[in-house]
Amino acid sequence: MKKTTGTDRSITRNWRPATQAVRGGTWRSEHGETSEALFLTSGYTFHTAGEVAARFAGEAEGMTYSRLQNPTVAMLEERIALLEGAEACRAQASGMAAMTTALLCQLQTGDHVVAARAAFGSCRWLVDNLLPKFGIETTVIDSAVNEEWDAAIRPNTKVFFFESPANPTLDIVDLECVCGLAKSRGITTVVDNAFATAALQRPIEFGADVIAYSATKLMDGQGRVLAGAVCGSQEFIDEVLLPFQRNTGPNIAPFNAWVVHKGLETLSLRAHKQSENSLELGKFIEGRVPRILHPGLESHPRHALAMKQMDACGPIFSFIVDGREQAHAILDALELIDISNNIGDARSLMCHPASTTHANMGPEAREEMGIPEGMLRINVGLEDIEDLKEDMDRALKAAGL
Protein backbone atom coordinates (compact mmCIF):
# COMPACT_ATOMS: atom_id res chain seq x y z
CA MET A 1 0.00 0.00 0.00
CA LYS A 2 1.16 3.45 -0.81
CA LYS A 3 0.88 5.66 2.19
CA THR A 4 0.30 9.28 1.33
CA THR A 5 1.22 9.70 4.96
CA GLY A 6 2.92 7.36 7.36
CA THR A 7 6.59 7.11 8.04
CA ASP A 8 7.34 10.20 6.00
CA ARG A 9 5.23 12.73 7.77
CA SER A 10 7.28 15.73 6.71
CA ILE A 11 4.67 16.82 4.16
CA THR A 12 1.45 15.95 5.95
CA ARG A 13 2.53 17.35 9.30
CA ASN A 14 2.39 20.81 7.78
CA TRP A 15 -1.14 20.51 6.46
CA ARG A 16 -3.76 22.49 8.34
CA PRO A 17 -6.47 20.65 10.33
CA ALA A 18 -9.20 20.96 7.65
CA THR A 19 -6.85 19.25 5.19
CA GLN A 20 -5.80 16.58 7.71
CA ALA A 21 -9.45 15.74 8.34
CA VAL A 22 -9.98 14.59 4.75
CA ARG A 23 -6.42 13.70 3.68
CA GLY A 24 -4.47 12.68 6.77
CA GLY A 25 -4.22 8.95 7.35
CA THR A 26 -4.98 7.87 3.79
CA TRP A 27 -3.17 4.78 2.56
CA ARG A 28 -4.00 3.70 -0.96
CA SER A 29 -3.76 0.14 -2.22
CA GLU A 30 -2.56 -0.71 -5.76
CA HIS A 31 -6.14 -0.05 -6.96
CA GLY A 32 -5.86 3.65 -6.18
CA GLU A 33 -9.28 3.85 -4.49
CA THR A 34 -10.45 7.38 -3.60
CA SER A 35 -12.25 6.42 -0.41
CA GLU A 36 -10.14 4.54 2.13
CA ALA A 37 -10.53 0.76 1.93
CA LEU A 38 -12.11 -1.39 4.60
CA PHE A 39 -9.82 -4.30 5.45
CA LEU A 40 -11.95 -6.92 7.14
CA THR A 41 -9.14 -9.32 7.91
CA SER A 42 -7.90 -10.82 11.13
CA GLY A 43 -4.61 -12.07 9.71
CA TYR A 44 -2.06 -11.75 6.90
CA THR A 45 -0.21 -14.16 4.63
CA PHE A 46 3.49 -14.18 3.86
CA HIS A 47 5.62 -15.18 0.89
CA THR A 48 8.27 -16.94 2.94
CA ALA A 49 8.89 -18.18 6.45
CA GLY A 50 11.81 -15.79 6.65
CA GLU A 51 9.57 -12.84 5.90
CA VAL A 52 7.15 -13.59 8.70
CA ALA A 53 10.01 -14.30 11.08
CA ALA A 54 11.53 -10.90 10.30
CA ARG A 55 8.22 -9.14 10.93
CA PHE A 56 7.68 -10.90 14.24
CA ALA A 57 11.23 -10.00 15.23
CA GLY A 58 10.47 -6.35 14.42
CA GLU A 59 13.21 -6.35 11.77
CA ALA A 60 10.88 -5.85 8.81
CA GLU A 61 7.89 -3.53 8.42
CA GLY A 62 4.47 -5.00 7.89
CA MET A 63 1.40 -6.40 9.54
CA THR A 64 1.25 -9.69 11.40
CA TYR A 65 -2.17 -10.01 13.08
CA SER A 66 -5.09 -7.61 13.50
CA ARG A 67 -4.82 -7.40 17.29
CA LEU A 68 -1.42 -5.84 16.54
CA GLN A 69 -2.02 -4.00 13.25
CA ASN A 70 -4.79 -3.53 10.70
CA PRO A 71 -4.58 -1.10 7.75
CA THR A 72 -8.05 0.42 8.25
CA VAL A 73 -7.45 0.88 11.96
CA ALA A 74 -3.99 2.30 11.28
CA MET A 75 -5.48 4.91 8.93
CA LEU A 76 -7.92 5.99 11.65
CA GLU A 77 -5.11 6.19 14.21
CA GLU A 78 -2.99 8.30 11.93
CA ARG A 79 -5.82 10.73 11.15
CA ILE A 80 -6.73 11.15 14.83
CA ALA A 81 -3.08 11.74 15.81
CA LEU A 82 -2.67 14.35 13.07
CA LEU A 83 -5.82 16.22 14.15
CA GLU A 84 -4.86 16.02 17.81
CA GLY A 85 -1.31 17.20 17.24
CA ALA A 86 -0.11 14.01 18.96
CA GLU A 87 2.87 11.90 17.94
CA ALA A 88 0.87 8.68 18.03
CA CYS A 89 -2.56 7.18 18.58
CA ARG A 90 -4.06 3.75 19.18
CA ALA A 91 -7.75 3.15 18.49
CA GLN A 92 -9.84 1.19 21.00
CA ALA A 93 -13.12 -0.72 20.98
CA SER A 94 -15.02 1.96 22.92
CA GLY A 95 -14.49 5.06 25.02
CA MET A 96 -14.39 2.97 28.17
CA ALA A 97 -11.85 0.58 26.61
CA ALA A 98 -9.76 3.70 25.92
CA MET A 99 -10.05 5.02 29.50
CA THR A 100 -9.32 1.62 31.06
CA THR A 101 -6.33 1.04 28.78
CA ALA A 102 -4.94 4.56 29.26
CA LEU A 103 -5.00 4.11 33.05
CA LEU A 104 -4.14 0.44 33.59
CA CYS A 105 -1.27 0.39 31.09
CA GLN A 106 0.74 2.82 33.22
CA LEU A 107 -0.43 2.20 36.81
CA GLN A 108 0.51 -0.42 39.36
CA THR A 109 -0.21 -1.33 42.97
CA GLY A 110 0.94 1.42 45.29
CA ASP A 111 0.39 4.24 42.81
CA HIS A 112 -1.97 7.15 43.44
CA VAL A 113 -4.37 8.89 41.03
CA VAL A 114 -6.02 12.29 41.43
CA ALA A 115 -9.29 12.45 39.52
CA ALA A 116 -12.04 14.96 38.87
CA ARG A 117 -15.25 14.59 40.86
CA ALA A 118 -17.47 15.45 37.91
CA ALA A 119 -17.11 12.70 35.33
CA PHE A 120 -18.89 10.25 33.08
CA GLY A 121 -20.43 7.55 35.33
CA SER A 122 -18.19 4.72 34.13
CA CYS A 123 -15.06 6.91 34.40
CA ARG A 124 -15.95 7.47 38.06
CA TRP A 125 -16.49 3.71 38.44
CA LEU A 126 -12.92 3.11 37.26
CA VAL A 127 -11.64 5.61 39.84
CA ASP A 128 -13.92 4.55 42.70
CA ASN A 129 -14.02 0.77 42.16
CA LEU A 130 -11.60 -0.71 39.63
CA LEU A 131 -8.33 1.05 40.51
CA PRO A 132 -8.67 0.56 44.31
CA LYS A 133 -9.32 -3.16 43.69
CA PHE A 134 -5.74 -3.39 42.40
CA GLY A 135 -4.25 -1.38 45.26
CA ILE A 136 -4.14 1.90 43.34
CA GLU A 137 -5.20 4.75 45.63
CA THR A 138 -7.48 7.46 44.26
CA THR A 139 -8.43 10.94 45.44
CA VAL A 140 -11.44 12.69 43.96
CA ILE A 141 -11.42 16.49 43.90
CA ASP A 142 -13.35 19.49 42.62
CA SER A 143 -11.50 19.85 39.32
CA ALA A 144 -12.62 23.47 38.90
CA VAL A 145 -10.56 24.57 41.94
CA ASN A 146 -6.91 24.75 40.83
CA GLU A 147 -5.56 24.51 44.41
CA GLU A 148 -7.29 21.18 44.99
CA TRP A 149 -5.06 19.51 42.38
CA ASP A 150 -1.92 20.69 44.15
CA ALA A 151 -3.22 19.80 47.60
CA ALA A 152 -4.10 16.23 46.54
CA ILE A 153 -0.61 15.35 45.27
CA ARG A 154 1.23 12.64 47.24
CA PRO A 155 4.75 11.28 46.71
CA ASN A 156 3.23 8.30 44.83
CA THR A 157 0.87 10.31 42.59
CA LYS A 158 1.29 9.04 39.02
CA VAL A 159 -1.75 10.29 37.11
CA PHE A 160 -4.20 13.20 36.93
CA PHE A 161 -7.43 12.04 35.24
CA PHE A 162 -10.20 14.42 34.14
CA GLU A 163 -12.69 15.56 31.50
CA SER A 164 -13.17 19.13 30.30
CA PRO A 165 -15.96 19.98 29.73
CA ALA A 166 -17.16 17.27 32.11
CA ASN A 167 -20.19 15.04 31.70
CA PRO A 168 -22.87 16.17 32.60
CA THR A 169 -21.99 19.16 34.81
CA LEU A 170 -19.93 20.97 32.14
CA ASP A 171 -17.19 21.67 34.70
CA ILE A 172 -14.15 23.23 33.02
CA VAL A 173 -10.60 22.31 34.06
CA ASP A 174 -7.86 24.95 33.71
CA LEU A 175 -5.76 22.93 31.26
CA GLU A 176 -2.67 25.11 31.32
CA CYS A 177 -2.55 25.30 35.11
CA VAL A 178 -3.33 21.64 35.85
CA CYS A 179 -1.16 20.17 33.06
CA GLY A 180 1.67 22.54 34.02
CA LEU A 181 1.45 21.48 37.66
CA ALA A 182 1.47 17.81 36.65
CA LYS A 183 4.49 18.30 34.42
CA SER A 184 6.45 20.07 37.18
CA ARG A 185 5.79 17.13 39.53
CA GLY A 186 6.42 14.28 37.07
CA ILE A 187 2.73 13.32 36.93
CA THR A 188 1.07 12.10 33.71
CA THR A 189 -2.16 13.87 32.72
CA VAL A 190 -4.87 11.74 31.11
CA VAL A 191 -7.51 14.00 29.56
CA ASP A 192 -10.88 12.66 28.38
CA ASN A 193 -11.58 15.09 25.52
CA ALA A 194 -14.86 13.55 24.30
CA PHE A 195 -17.03 16.65 24.79
CA ALA A 196 -14.80 18.89 22.67
CA THR A 197 -12.60 16.71 20.40
CA ALA A 198 -9.59 18.10 18.56
CA ALA A 199 -11.99 20.15 16.43
CA LEU A 200 -12.65 22.45 19.41
CA GLN A 201 -9.86 21.82 21.95
CA ARG A 202 -6.37 20.37 21.72
CA PRO A 203 -5.16 19.64 25.29
CA ILE A 204 -1.65 18.81 24.03
CA GLU A 205 -1.20 22.54 23.27
CA PHE A 206 -1.69 23.14 27.01
CA GLY A 207 0.83 20.47 28.05
CA ALA A 208 -1.42 17.41 28.42
CA ASP A 209 0.34 14.05 28.03
CA VAL A 210 -2.34 11.52 27.14
CA ILE A 211 -5.68 12.24 25.42
CA ALA A 212 -8.30 9.52 25.73
CA TYR A 213 -11.48 9.44 23.67
CA SER A 214 -14.90 8.07 23.29
CA ALA A 215 -14.97 8.28 19.48
CA THR A 216 -18.57 7.04 19.73
CA LYS A 217 -19.63 10.62 20.30
CA LEU A 218 -18.64 13.59 18.12
CA MET A 219 -16.00 11.73 16.08
CA ASP A 220 -18.49 9.26 14.62
CA GLY A 221 -21.06 12.01 14.91
CA GLN A 222 -23.97 10.00 13.60
CA GLY A 223 -24.58 7.57 16.42
CA ARG A 224 -23.52 4.44 14.54
CA VAL A 225 -20.65 2.65 16.28
CA LEU A 226 -18.81 2.37 19.58
CA ALA A 227 -15.20 3.46 19.30
CA GLY A 228 -12.34 4.90 21.33
CA ALA A 229 -8.79 6.17 21.02
CA VAL A 230 -5.74 7.04 23.10
CA CYS A 231 -3.21 9.63 21.89
CA GLY A 232 0.19 10.44 23.34
CA SER A 233 3.89 10.60 22.65
CA GLN A 234 5.40 7.90 20.42
CA GLU A 235 7.28 6.62 23.46
CA PHE A 236 4.13 6.37 25.61
CA ILE A 237 2.13 4.63 22.89
CA ASP A 238 4.90 2.22 21.86
CA GLU A 239 6.52 1.45 25.20
CA VAL A 240 3.67 1.79 27.72
CA LEU A 241 0.30 1.42 26.00
CA LEU A 242 1.09 -1.05 23.23
CA PRO A 243 2.36 -3.94 25.38
CA PHE A 244 -0.89 -3.69 27.37
CA GLN A 245 -3.11 -3.44 24.30
CA ARG A 246 -1.41 -6.21 22.31
CA ASN A 247 -1.79 -8.66 25.14
CA THR A 248 -5.23 -7.71 26.51
CA GLY A 249 -6.99 -6.95 23.19
CA PRO A 250 -9.38 -3.98 23.65
CA ASN A 251 -9.09 -3.43 19.87
CA ILE A 252 -11.57 -1.69 17.63
CA ALA A 253 -13.18 -3.69 14.79
CA PRO A 254 -11.97 -2.53 11.34
CA PHE A 255 -15.54 -1.79 10.26
CA ASN A 256 -16.10 0.55 13.22
CA ALA A 257 -12.72 2.17 12.59
CA TRP A 258 -13.70 2.80 8.97
CA VAL A 259 -16.99 4.43 10.01
CA VAL A 260 -15.24 6.78 12.44
CA HIS A 261 -12.51 7.52 9.89
CA LYS A 262 -15.17 8.78 7.47
CA GLY A 263 -16.90 10.66 10.30
CA LEU A 264 -13.72 12.64 10.97
CA GLU A 265 -13.97 14.22 7.51
CA THR A 266 -16.91 16.31 8.71
CA LEU A 267 -15.99 16.56 12.41
CA SER A 268 -14.97 20.20 12.40
CA LEU A 269 -18.00 21.33 10.37
CA ARG A 270 -20.37 19.45 12.66
CA ALA A 271 -18.65 20.50 15.91
CA HIS A 272 -18.79 24.18 14.95
CA LYS A 273 -22.35 24.17 13.60
CA GLN A 274 -23.62 22.16 16.59
CA SER A 275 -21.81 24.59 18.93
CA GLU A 276 -23.55 27.49 17.19
CA ASN A 277 -26.95 25.81 17.59
CA SER A 278 -26.14 24.91 21.20
CA LEU A 279 -25.28 28.50 22.04
CA GLU A 280 -28.45 29.83 20.46
CA LEU A 281 -30.65 27.27 22.16
CA GLY A 282 -28.92 27.97 25.48
CA LYS A 283 -29.58 31.70 25.13
CA PHE A 284 -33.18 30.91 24.22
CA ILE A 285 -33.90 29.05 27.48
CA GLU A 286 -31.62 31.01 29.83
CA GLY A 287 -33.80 32.95 32.24
CA ARG A 288 -36.70 30.59 31.64
CA VAL A 289 -35.16 27.67 33.50
CA PRO A 290 -33.91 28.05 37.10
CA ARG A 291 -30.29 27.22 36.21
CA ILE A 292 -28.24 26.50 33.11
CA LEU A 293 -24.73 25.02 32.87
CA HIS A 294 -23.40 26.11 29.48
CA PRO A 295 -19.72 26.93 28.85
CA GLY A 296 -20.72 29.29 26.03
CA LEU A 297 -22.83 31.50 28.29
CA GLU A 298 -21.43 34.21 30.56
CA SER A 299 -23.39 32.74 33.46
CA HIS A 300 -21.02 29.72 33.47
CA PRO A 301 -18.51 30.24 36.32
CA ARG A 302 -15.59 29.45 33.98
CA HIS A 303 -16.98 30.90 30.74
CA ALA A 304 -13.89 33.01 30.03
CA LEU A 305 -11.53 30.10 30.65
CA ALA A 306 -13.66 27.76 28.51
CA MET A 307 -13.60 30.20 25.61
CA LYS A 308 -9.84 30.65 25.99
CA GLN A 309 -9.21 26.90 25.79
CA MET A 310 -11.89 26.00 23.26
CA ASP A 311 -12.57 27.25 19.74
CA ALA A 312 -16.33 27.02 20.40
CA CYS A 313 -18.57 25.91 23.26
CA GLY A 314 -19.41 22.40 22.02
CA PRO A 315 -22.84 20.85 21.39
CA ILE A 316 -23.68 19.79 24.95
CA PHE A 317 -25.16 21.70 27.88
CA SER A 318 -27.23 20.95 30.95
CA PHE A 319 -29.99 22.79 32.76
CA ILE A 320 -31.71 22.30 36.05
CA VAL A 321 -35.44 22.40 36.71
CA ASP A 322 -37.47 21.66 39.82
CA GLY A 323 -36.93 17.94 40.41
CA ARG A 324 -37.34 14.66 38.57
CA GLU A 325 -41.05 15.04 37.87
CA GLN A 326 -40.66 18.33 36.02
CA ALA A 327 -37.57 17.05 34.18
CA HIS A 328 -39.45 13.95 32.99
CA ALA A 329 -42.44 16.11 31.98
CA ILE A 330 -40.17 18.16 29.71
CA LEU A 331 -38.74 15.04 28.09
CA ASP A 332 -42.20 13.56 27.56
CA ALA A 333 -43.45 16.72 25.82
CA LEU A 334 -40.65 16.78 23.21
CA GLU A 335 -41.71 16.13 19.64
CA LEU A 336 -38.47 16.68 17.70
CA ILE A 337 -35.61 16.24 20.17
CA ASP A 338 -35.25 12.54 21.02
CA ILE A 339 -35.10 11.16 24.53
CA SER A 340 -31.67 9.51 24.38
CA ASN A 341 -28.57 9.33 26.55
CA ASN A 342 -26.11 9.46 23.64
CA ILE A 343 -24.20 12.64 22.77
CA GLY A 344 -22.21 14.00 19.84
CA ASP A 345 -24.87 12.87 17.36
CA ALA A 346 -26.07 15.08 14.50
CA ARG A 347 -29.54 14.66 16.02
CA SER A 348 -30.59 16.59 19.10
CA LEU A 349 -30.89 14.25 22.07
CA MET A 350 -31.92 14.94 25.65
CA CYS A 351 -31.64 12.85 28.79
CA HIS A 352 -32.18 12.91 32.53
CA PRO A 353 -28.80 11.85 34.01
CA ALA A 354 -30.14 10.97 37.49
CA SER A 355 -32.38 8.23 36.06
CA THR A 356 -30.09 7.10 33.20
CA THR A 357 -26.33 7.68 32.82
CA HIS A 358 -25.77 8.34 36.52
CA ALA A 359 -28.60 6.19 37.96
CA ASN A 360 -26.37 3.40 39.27
CA MET A 361 -24.31 5.51 41.64
CA GLY A 362 -27.18 6.44 43.96
CA PRO A 363 -28.43 9.82 45.22
CA GLU A 364 -25.55 10.63 47.59
CA ALA A 365 -22.83 10.15 44.98
CA ARG A 366 -24.88 12.18 42.50
CA GLU A 367 -25.20 14.98 45.02
CA GLU A 368 -21.42 14.97 45.51
CA MET A 369 -20.88 15.09 41.75
CA GLY A 370 -23.30 17.98 41.32
CA ILE A 371 -26.07 16.07 39.53
CA PRO A 372 -29.42 17.08 41.04
CA GLU A 373 -32.72 15.30 40.37
CA GLY A 374 -33.87 18.16 38.17
CA MET A 375 -30.92 18.13 35.77
CA LEU A 376 -31.42 17.59 32.04
CA ARG A 377 -28.55 17.25 29.56
CA ILE A 378 -28.94 18.05 25.89
CA ASN A 379 -26.80 17.31 22.86
CA VAL A 380 -27.74 19.90 20.26
CA GLY A 381 -27.67 18.58 16.71
CA LEU A 382 -27.71 19.94 13.18
CA GLU A 383 -31.46 20.53 12.84
CA ASP A 384 -32.79 23.99 11.98
CA ILE A 385 -32.41 26.09 15.11
CA GLU A 386 -35.95 27.46 14.78
CA ASP A 387 -37.39 23.93 14.92
CA LEU A 388 -35.27 23.21 17.99
CA LYS A 389 -36.44 26.41 19.72
CA GLU A 390 -40.09 25.60 18.96
CA ASP A 391 -39.71 22.09 20.38
CA MET A 392 -37.96 23.35 23.51
CA ASP A 393 -40.54 26.09 23.95
CA ARG A 394 -43.38 23.58 23.73
CA ALA A 395 -41.72 21.18 26.18
CA LEU A 396 -40.94 23.89 28.76
CA LYS A 397 -44.52 25.23 28.55
CA ALA A 398 -45.93 21.73 28.97
CA ALA A 399 -43.92 21.40 32.19
CA GLY A 400 -45.11 24.79 33.45
CA LEU A 401 -41.99 26.81 32.57
Ligand SMILES: *Cc1c(COP(=O)(O)O)cnc(C)c1O
Ligand atom coordinates in the same frame (compact mmCIF):
# COMPACT_ATOMS: atom_id res chain seq x y z
C1 LIG B 1 -19.49 8.35 26.46
C2 LIG B 1 -18.32 8.78 27.26
C3 LIG B 1 -17.36 7.84 27.65
C4 LIG B 1 -17.49 6.36 27.34
O1 LIG B 1 -17.45 6.10 25.97
P1 LIG B 1 -18.10 4.80 25.27
O2 LIG B 1 -17.71 4.94 23.86
O3 LIG B 1 -19.57 4.86 25.52
O4 LIG B 1 -17.50 3.60 25.94
C5 LIG B 1 -16.28 8.29 28.38
N1 LIG B 1 -16.15 9.60 28.71
C6 LIG B 1 -17.06 10.53 28.35
C7 LIG B 1 -16.85 11.94 28.74
C8 LIG B 1 -18.17 10.16 27.60
O5 LIG B 1 -19.07 11.07 27.25
